[in-house]
Amino acid sequence: MKKRLTVMISMLCILMNFSGCEETLERDETESYNQEFQNPDGDTKKKPTPTVRPTPTEEPEESVKMVPKVTQPLSEETTEELAEVTKEVEEPEEPVIQPAKEEKTAEGYILDRSDNVLYLDLENTGSRTYPEEGKDRAVAFDISNAEIILTNPGQDVPNSNPTNVSCTVSVTYYTEDGCNIATAVSGDGCEQGMVTYVSTGTIIDWEGNLVTLELTEGDYAGTTETFDIAGAYVSGELTSGSVAGVTYYIKESDRIAASLSVGGYEKEAQ
Numbered sequence: 019m020k021k022r023l024t025v026m027i028s029m030l031c032i033l034m035n036f037s038g039c040e041e042t043l044e045r046d047e048t049e050s051y052n053q054e055f056q057n058p059d060g061d062t063k064k065k066p067t068p069t070v071r072p073t074p075t076e077e078p079e080e081s082v083k084m085v086p087k088v089t090q091p092l093s094e095e096t097t098e099e100l101a102e103v104t105k106e107v108e109e110p111e112e113p114v115i116q117p118a119k120e121e122k123t124a125e126g127y128i129l130d131r132s133d134n135v136l137y138l139d140l141e142n143t144g145s146r147t148y149p150e151e152g153k154d155r156a157v158a159f160d161i162s163n164a165e166i167i168l169t170n171p172g173q174d175v176p177n178s179n180p181t182n183v184s185c186t187v188s189v190t191y192y193t194e195d196g197c198n199i200a201t202a203v204s205g206d207g208c209e210q211g212m213v214t215y216v217s218t219g220t221i222i223d224w225e226g227n228l229v230t231l232e233l234t235e236g237d238y239a240g241t242t243e244t245f246d247i248a249g250a251y252v253s254g255e256l257t258s259g260s261v262a263g264v265t266y267y268i269k270e271s272d273r274i275a276a277s278l279s280v281g282g283y284e285k286e287a288q
Contacts, residue, residue, distance in 0.1 A: 148269035167204035180205030254280030
């Protein structure tokens with residue numbers, strides 16, 4: 019029994035020694051490996067780089083995979099609207115050029131003036147042949163912003179303003195919305211009096227406000243004319259064969275007497 023125990027103890031010691039030898043051997047091999055990469059001067063040689071195996075990439079779970087976005091196609095109407103907007107942005111609008119206003123020139127006699135409006139007779143631009151001539155054909159001109167030009171400022175002119183009634187003017191203007199807009203008004207400022215005639219003749223006949231004379235001197239001498247004396251001043255008695263002088267104007271072929279003198283007494287006709 020004692021002998022068997024001794025053998026077992028011996029085997030245990032052998033096992034322990036063998037294990038210690040393996041540990042010593044591994045430590046010696048490690049030190050020998052480290053020393054192998056050192057030179058005598060102490061420089062360390064580059065150790066071989068260990069190979070690193072890539073870590074396998076895990077596939078994303080099915081629930082988190084990216085799904086491509088599906089875009090709905092634009093309607094034709096929307097596409098056209100976008101095209102118009104793009105065109106407006108890319109092509110700025112060209113400035114609108116207003117057409118030049120066509121200017122005209124007219125000459126007329128000033129029949130009347132109201133504030134900044136002149137009423138002109140464009141048919142007869144000179145003296146009136148009878149009162150109120152041209153009133154039925156008056157043409158209005160707005161002179162609010164017109165340049166007023168006196169054509170002969172160096173002369174002795176009764177009026178310094180050429181836009182007075184009875185003056186003849188030249189007007190430069192354009193038409194806008196049916197209105198004549200003057201840009202310039204020029205004239206000499208001389209008023210035009212009414213055209214009158216003076217004749218002398220023999221009274222042939224009279225009836226009411228009509229007197230017939232055989233004209234011997236002055237205007238229309240050698241003719242026989244009938245005069246309307248309704249608004250005239252008459253001097254003397256109207257008798258057949260008497261000599262009378264008459265001042266008158268002509269309106270549409272009618273002779274309208276301003277005055278009639280017979281024998282030196284002047285009175286208003288009845």
